[in-house]
Amino acid sequence: MYLIKTPFWLRWLYPGLVWRKISAKPVIYLTFDDGPIPEVTPFVLSVLERYDAKATFFCIGDNIRKHPGIFQKLIEGGHAIGNHTFNHLKGWKTKDEVYLENFKLCDNLTKSKLFRPPYGRIKRSQVSKLKNEYPGLKIIMWDVLSGDFDLGLSPEKCLKNVLKATEAGSIVVFHDSLKAFERLEYVLPRALEFWKKQGYSFEKL
Numbered sequence: 001m002y003l004i005k006t007p008f009w010l011r012w013l014y015p016g017l018v019w020r021k022i023s024a025k026p027v028i029y030l031t032f033d034d035g036p037i038p039e040v041t042p043f044v045l046s047v048l049e050r051y052d053a054k055a056t057f058f059c060i061g062d063n064i065r066k067h068p069g070i071f072q073k074l075i076e077g078g079h080a081i082g083n084h085t086f087n088h089l090k091g092w093k094t095k096d097e098v099y100l101e102n103f104k105l106c107d108n109l110t111k112s113k114l115f116r117p118p119y120g121r122i123k124r125s126q127v128s129k130l131k132n133e134y135p136g137l138k139i140i141m142w143d144v145l146s147g148d149f150d151l152g153l154s155p156e157k158c159l160k161n162v163l164k165a166t167e168a169g170s171i172v173v174f175h176d177s178l179k180a181f182e183r184l185e186y187v188l189p190r191a192l193e194f195w196k197k198q199g200y201s202f203e204k205l
Contacts, residue, residue: 002150005165006143016127018205020143023169026200030055031142033084033116035176036063036070043185044176045077051192053202055079056140057176058116061086061106071109080204082114082140083107091122099126100133107134114205116140140205144172148180148187155186162191171205 011019021029030048035041036059048055057074059081064071074081086105089098103115113136117126120141131137144165147153166172174184192202 002145002147004145004147004161006141006145011143014127014141016131017139017141018171019141020171021169021205026168026198027203028166028168028195028200029171029205030174030202031058031082031116031140031171031205032056032174032176033058033118034060034063034088034180036067036074037176037178038067038070040178040181040184041067041070041176042073043181044174044188045073045079047189047192048079048202049077050189051196051202053192054204055202056082056114056205058082058084058114058140059106059110060084060088061102061109064106064109078204080114081110081112082116082205083110083112084116085118088118090119091117091126096123096126096129100129103130114138114140138205140171142171142173144170146172146174146183146187148183149175149177150183151179153183155183158183159187159190162187163194166191166195168200 083106085102089102091099146162147158
């Protein structure tokens with residue numbers, strides 16, 4: 001069970017996290033979780049380049065270690081990099097000390113002030129400890145979850161959901177992962193084409 005559009009009450013419960021950006025301009029903030037990996041991440045980069053779009057990639061540290069060349073292409077493309085832990089840990093089921101240590105392993109590679117908790121699941125105690133230890137850290141959530149990871153969701157329905165939920169200032173989550181690729185490959189170029197015609201630009205966080 002997941003929500004495509006993040007409800008107001010959830011944003012209200014966690015005001016210290018970044019859910020969207022208020023913008024008078026027609027700007028969308030595209031984000032991609034779980035890479036970098038072969039095939040999928042290069043596909044994303046090629047589509048973004050085609051539409052003159054910048055994005056933010058929340059990278060798993062172990063994938064950076066395995067695919068440093070692809071990670072370097074993200075940087076060379078002018079995109080923003082974020083921490084997504086080293087091993088994609090679920091905060092709710094992980095002791096704080098273990099979680100922070102895994103964050104640090106990824107931080108050694110990303111050197112980023114942006115962090116997205118895997119699954120969007122993080123304890124208040126983990127938020128507090130991370131912010132105390134890393135002043136200026138921004139924990140980035142989202143207000144549109146594409147659902148591209150959902151194997152039961154058709155690419156067409158995924159596209160419809162994303163277009164319906166996204167508005168100016170939205171932070172949209174996609175995944176540059178093999179699991180998401182069937183839907184991502186269909187949705188990303190079509191969504192960018194639609195938004196571009198609506199006058200939107202695409203910026204990194």
